[in-house]
Amino acid sequence: MEKQSVILGIESSCDDTSVAIIKGRKILSNFIANQEIHSEYGGVVPELASRAHQQNIIPVIQKGLSNAGMSLDEIDAIAYTRGPGLLGSLLVGSSFAKGLSMGLGKPLIEVNHMKAHILAHFIDDNSSTPSFPFLCLTVSGGHTQIVLVKSALEMEILGGTIDDAAGEAFDKAAKMMEIPYPGGPLVDKYAQSGNPRAFPFKISSMKDYNFSFSGLKTGILYFLRDNVAKNPHFVKENLHDICASIQYTIVETLMRKVEKASKDLNITEFAIAGGVSANSELRKRFLAKEKEGWKSHIPNFDYCTDNGAMIAMAGHFLYEANEFGQLKSTPNPRMKF
Ligand code: KG4
Ligand code: ZN
Secondary structure, eight states, X not given: OOOOOEXXXXXXXXXXXXXXXXXXXXXXXXXXXXXXXXXXXXXXXXHHHHHHHHHHHHHHHHHHHHHHTOOGGGXXXXXXXXXXXXXXXXXXXXXXXXXHHHHHTOOEEEXXXXXXXXXXGGSSSSSOOOOSSEEEEEEOSSOEEXXXXXXXXXXXXXXXXXXXXXXXXXXHXXXXXXXXXXXXXXXXXXXXXXXXXXXXXXXXXXXXXXXXXXXXXXXXXXXXXHHHHHOTTHHHHHHHHHHXXXXXXXXXXXXXXXXXXXXXXXXXXXXXXXGGGGOHHHHHHHHHGXXXXXXXXXXXXXGTSSOHHHHHHHHHHHHHTTOOOOTTOOOOTTOOO
């Protein structure tokens, strides 16, 4: 039987301060403090994010512990996000994790944020768990990748975006329509009652398993500029159709590559991970592939956008493999797989 290790996970890579406690694969608590401050600036302001992490980290740790009904001496190890992410944000979580590790005399575990998004699928909850090997589309605000997951600790990136990430495409499109940051969830909401074919945008076709969303961004910019010049109320009057059309284009771009990877590698075990995996259209399209024999694994909503639970889950696997971190290691904003 797997050892029921208790890991405290700290996530602070972008604008969410989160702490979770996992016992074995069961989440005992997962507390997230979102930073509202960025919405008025239309995107994450790194300086403000690190300050907010600094203010949040102690109350969030306390909340994580009290929600789990645990004290620090019951923790076996401290896992934290080493990267990728914003340096100032990562510094808060990593410094705090190191302080805890030294103070408690408990081991430190360095987690890669993008791998953790994928490993969130192994949390023991009501969602299905993928079998190895599987393909994972990781789509967040900073990354868009197709990953071949051979085991919990062995992953290979098959392709990624050469410019903007899928989440960034959602957020930038939203910003052009004056939808507050982060725009992705609101575009999703407005798209529910819109026509996805109302305004056709070009779907980029990159080589291999790579993506590009910068052309779509420019396409949307010109489309809005031209239509607003003719009718100043164009966005307001067509918001739902515009959102549905943009969402359709982003999701279709992702699905085409996913289908290609599945065909080329002859793998039908598929998962989605990262903030954009909360998108209702992407989830629907993935689940629809089950009719074609796929096993589609969709994460629980709680574990799509940034959270400490995924860091704790990744920490569990690293702990079991005796892969511990070092006090001298520094946060890595461009941490590779
Ligand atoms: O993984 P995440 O929380 O942070 C990063 O690691 O980047 O992802 C955040 C991204 C944002 O771009 C946000 O707009 C997007 O995920 N997102 C969505 C939805 N929910 C979150 N995009 C589209 N539809 C959604 N429902
Ligand atoms: Zn993330």
